[in-house]
Every structure is written in C-alpha cells, then in structure tokens.
Amino acid sequence: MGIVRLDGPEAIPVAANLVALDGGAAIESAGGSTRHIGRVRLSPGGVDAPAVVYVFRAPRSYTRNDLVEIHTIGAPALLSWIVRLASAHGARPASPGEFTARACLNGAMSIADAETVAAVIRADSDQDFAAAQAARSGRTTREVRRIADELADLAALVEAQIDFADEPIEFISATELVTRVARLDEALVRLCGPPPAQERDSALPRILLAGPPNAGKSTLFNTLLGRERAITSPVAGTTRDVLAAKLVLATGEAVLVDAAGIDDADSGVAAQARDAALRERDRADMIVHVIDGSNPVIPATEPACDAAPELASDPASASPAGLRLVVLSKCDLLTDADERRRLEVLQASGFSDVVPVGALSGRGMPALKDRLADALIRLRRSSGAVSALLNARQTQAVATARSALGRATELVRSSATVADRSELLAFELRDALDALGTVTGAVTTDDLLGRVFAGFCIGK
Numbered sequence: 492m493g494i495v496r497l498d499g500p501e502a503i504p505v506a507a508n509l510v511a512l513d514g515g516a517a518i519e520s521a522g523g524s525t526r527h528i529g530r531v532r533l534s535p536g537g538v539d540a541p542a543v544v545y546v547f548r549a550p551r552s553y554t555r556n557d558l559v560e561i562h563t564i565g566a567p568a569l570l571s572w573i574v575r576l577a578s579a580h581g582a583r584p585a586s587p588g589e590f591t592a593r594a595c596l597n598g599a600m601s602i603a604d605a606e607t608v609a610a611v612i613r614a615d616s617d618q619d620f621a622a623a624q625a626a627r628s629g630r631t632t633r634e635v636r637r638i639a640d641e642l643a644d645l646a647a648l649v650e651a652q653i654d655f656a657d658e659p660i661e662f663i664s665a666t667e668l669v670t671r672v673a674r675l676d677e678a679l680v681r682l683c684g685p686p687p688a689q690e691r692d693s694a695l696p697r698i699l700l701a702g703p704p705n706a707g708k709s710t711l712f713n714t715l716l717g718r719e720r721a722i723t724s725p726v727a728g729t730t731r732d733v734l735a736a737k738l739v740l741a742t743g744e745a746v747l748v749d750a751a752g753i754d755d756a757d758s759g760v761a762a763q764a765r766d767a768a769l770r771e772r773d774r775a776d777m778i779v780h781v782i783d784g785s786n787p788v789i790p791a792t793e794p795a796c797d798a799a800p801e802l803a804s805d806p807a808s809a810s811p812a813g814l815r816l817v818v819l820s821k822c823d824l825l826t827d828a829d830e831r832r833r834l835e836v837l838q839a840s841g842f843s844d845v846v847p848v849g850a851l852s853g854r855g856m857p858a859l860k861d862r863l864a865d866a867l868i869r870l871r872r873s874s875g876a877v878s879a880l881l882n883a884r885q886t887q888a889v890a891t892a893r894s895a896l897g898r899a900t901e902l903v904r905s906s907a908t909v910a911d912r913s914e915l916l917a918f919e920l921r922d923a924l925d926a927l928g929t930v931t932g933a934v935t936t937d938d939l940l941g942r943v944f945a946g947f948c949i950g951k
Contacts, residue, residue, distance in 0.1 A: 495563070495577065496559070506561065509577060531561060606885070669904065676896050701781065711850045740867055820848055892926035898919045
C-alpha cells in the first residue's frame, strides 16, 4: 500500500484531476471525513490504478486544511508517477515535516506535540515507541503550561510592584516569592526526572551476562539471540571484547551484553578485558550471573555478584538497578542427580532462585526467557515513564528556565524587599517564562521550528 497526501486549499481540486470516483461522483462535492472507491488516471490513454480516496475538510483534518489521501498500490514507480501528475496540476512536493509543521502553525498541535510525532518516527524499539506514544497524551505540555501559568502570576505581581513603585503597597513579600519560586523549581526538577548516572548509547535496559571465564556466557548469549553473534570455545578467555545486541523478549526489548569472564587477572590483555567487564557491570540494569554447572566445585561468591540483590518473586523486593538472576549453565552435560547436588550447593550459599539451563540443547531456555521478560516489565515500570517526559531540547529549555529562577532567588535574598530589585526580578521571571514557552509553543522562532521539524520524514 502506498499513500499520496495532498494538503492545502487546492488539495481537492488537484485530487479531482487525478482520481475518478466510482459511479461518476465528483470529489469536489464529497463531504469531510469520507471514504471513496475510484481509480487514479495515469494517462489519457486509459492507464489507471485502483485507489481508495479519503477526503478531509478544513478544519477537521490533521493540518486543519483541506486534505486528500490517495491510497493505492505501493509500487515506487507508480507513486512517483502520481506525484508528478499532482505537480503538473499545481501541487509541489512537501518538505520534511511540512504536514506536521502546518498542523502546528494552524494551532492543531503544540511544538511539544509535534516533537512527540518526531519521537514516534524515530523510535527504533518497542520501548521507544511506547514512550513516544505516552508522550502524545499531552502530559508534558499540560504540566509545563501549569508551571508557566503560576510563573506568569508571579511575574505579574512583581511587575505590579514596578507600576506602583511610589505607593506603599507590597504585592508579594520576599519570603513568599522565594517560597513560590522554589516550589516551581521543584516541579521542573520532577518534570526532568532524575539525572542519568552516565551516558547511555541506548534507551533500552542493559542485561549483562557475567561470571568467571569459560562459564558458558557466550554460548548462552548466542542462544538467547537465536544467532551466532559471539565466538565460542572451550578455551577459557576466548571473549575479550564487550559484545552487545538487541534481545527481543515477550514483554519488550533489551540490550544483551556479553563480556569477558571476571577473574583475578592483574596484568596484560586479560586484565583489560576483565576491567571492561566490570565497567559493564556498573552500567547494567540487570545482571545474569552465569555459573558453570559442569564444574564440580561451585564457588559461593564471585566478583560479579557483589552487592547485587537477588531477583525475587515479589516485584517490590529489589531495586530495578540491582536486579540479578543466577543461571546454572551447561546442565545438558549433567545427570539429574548432579544437577540437584549443584543446585543444593547454590541454595546453601544463599542463592535460592537459580535457573538451570543447557544452552546448546535448549534445556531451560524458555524458563530463562520468561524470567528475563518478567524482569523487563519491572525495569520499564520503574524507569520508562520518567525518562520519556522531556526530550533533549525540552530539557535544555527547562534548564534555562531553572537558571533564571535561580538568579531571581539570589536577587530576592540580596535585598530587603521585592521592590528593591523589582525590575531585575521581572526580567529573570520573564526569561524563565520565555524558556518554558519554547516547550509548549507559546514562544516560537524560525530557528526553533527548523530544529524541531528537520528530523521528520517527507510523509509527516
């Protein structure tokens, strides 16, 4: 299926030159929000293509203009042909993001709403898409507008102090102003969410396979992914570099990470590989600690397990950043009795929740994937909603607003009354208000619009 969209005051007349509706109906007389069956006339000689035509009348359309969508066969050559015919009748190709830009300029959506459309377009994972869809609910815009409204009230009180500078009237005390500004600053902090602990190259949760060398991590990595991504060998220390790949689970997606085994190496390449694995451990949202089931000596503790609470059945019993699951690998090489003995040793060491697997045979893999999928729900529930509230541009705008509020607070604290610094205070409060206005669209510039819509595709 391919779609050619026409928008603007001449959209319907141009469409009338391109499409013949079944039954001889005229597209010019079609009502708004209606669907019609017809054919696209490609040449005077009778060459045409089947089409379903949707007509939207202003202002009840995406852009609030007259809008026509021609749905037809999705062959690129055919769609290009239709675009050329539309251009011959007075239309022109849209610029990237132009449809959404028109909707924004016509008041159908705010700048923040337009940015959520861009986030949907750019989403490269189900978590990104869900976050973008959640943002489309308008929560960001509503909250910023609420804060901006209260800030505007404060600015009005301070500006009234300027207008009545010669009168013994105090519209707002210094103490009340500081208190209210502090409350607004706290609301902006909540809107931004907690600062990330470090740079992340993906919004997806990271699941690290950790453990000693030759524990079966790389084989487990390949089996979970369903393809040969890591080199595997019975020789300990085969994995040197950190490997990361997207893991698709029943409840979403995550980044699965395979790193070198964690041992006591103190020099050379092995030590560097171990240090890289330890750094990945610090970045991980969840650690899957892999213990070699074929080793008759099961260690009670290992470096990868330090200070990581177990993944328990109670979702509230562990912090998401410390999720851990213990896996007993290579169980397809064990007898049932040997597997029970090893599980008993682990349980006696405090590991009450262990998943036995055999990655080569697939034994226990469905249970492991189910456990990872359950953990993914917990990770998303705890962190996804907050991180999706603001994008980078909006976060910077909020930071600018907070800086202005901070300067306003310092001005009040350095003077006896609001009247002493009223003009400077009004300037700082208006500066904060303008910064928030770039989030909601109350303040727009050509540069701002260009940055917002530059990342859109042609069709939006």
